[in-house]
Amino acid sequence: MTNCCEHACEATASAGDPRWRRVLWAALAINAVMFAVEIGGSVLANSSALLADAVDFLGDAFNYGISLAVLALSPLARSRAAAVKGATMTTYGLFVAAHATWAWSQAVVPAPSTMGAIAVLALLANASVALLLYRYRNGDANMRSVWICSRNDVLGNLAVIAAAIGVFGTAQGWPDAVVAAILAALAMSGGIAVMRHAWDEMRPAMPAAQVRISRT
Numbered sequence: 001m002t003n004c005c006e007h008a009c010e011a012t013a014s015a016g017d018p019r020w021r022r023v024l025w026a027a028l029a030i031n032a033v034m035f036a037v038e039i040g041g042s043v044l045a046n047s048s049a050l051l052a053d054a055v056d057f058l059g060d061a062f063n064y065g066i067s068l069a070v071l072a073l074s075p076l077a078r079s080r081a082a083a084v085k086g087a088t089m090t091t092y093g094l095f096v097a098a099h100a101t102w103a104w105s106q107a108v109v110p111a112p113s114t115m116g117a118i119a120v121l122a123l124l125a126n127a128s129v130a131l132l133l134y135r136y137r138n139g140d141a142n143m144r145s146v147w148i149c150s151r152n153d154v155l156g157n158l159a160v161i162a163a164a165i166g167v168f169g170t171a172q173g174w175p176d177a178v179v180a181a182i183l184a185a186l187a188m189s190g191g192i193a194v195m196r197h198a199w200d201e202m203r204p205a206m207p208a209a210q211v212r213i214s215r216t
Contacts, residue, residue, distance in 0.1 A: 046108060052096040065144065085194060090188050093185065122161070123157035
């Protein structure tokens, strides 16, 4: 349409757009398959960064499933679902941080060739999902949360590739642990951003008394 702001049109059209549902199903399928691939790869490569990325694929598949489940619900319900997804992202970040600390303490050295090959495959998968979701990045909190997950995934894959190069060059495991820590920071910051956006959407629909209680 040419008679409205681009961002507003995207948010309004995409909420009931059948294409949005198809995009979510495609993203769900890609993430489920890549979770299985990266779990196997993390075991073969003995890589904590790949394991972190695999858990991220599982979390994203769960998030896309939630997004599909709330498509027909009210905007408030979608915002609440986005808040749950934000909390999931933050929890995932805490898990990855703990795993990175363990890997650092154990001085684990992963196999860089396996690590790099699977990271490139994951990058291609996440880049395709990000392209599918790009037009919906300025929608409601639920849509925005899906976009943030996808964007962070691409950055995470690039970081894992960098870790594989670092492990290859140093013959040490610290690049793997450092990248896992970076992935944790991305997940936590993205989760907090999603929860804040969801709260901004939920607050006008909440009774004034409930808002006052939540602030105390």
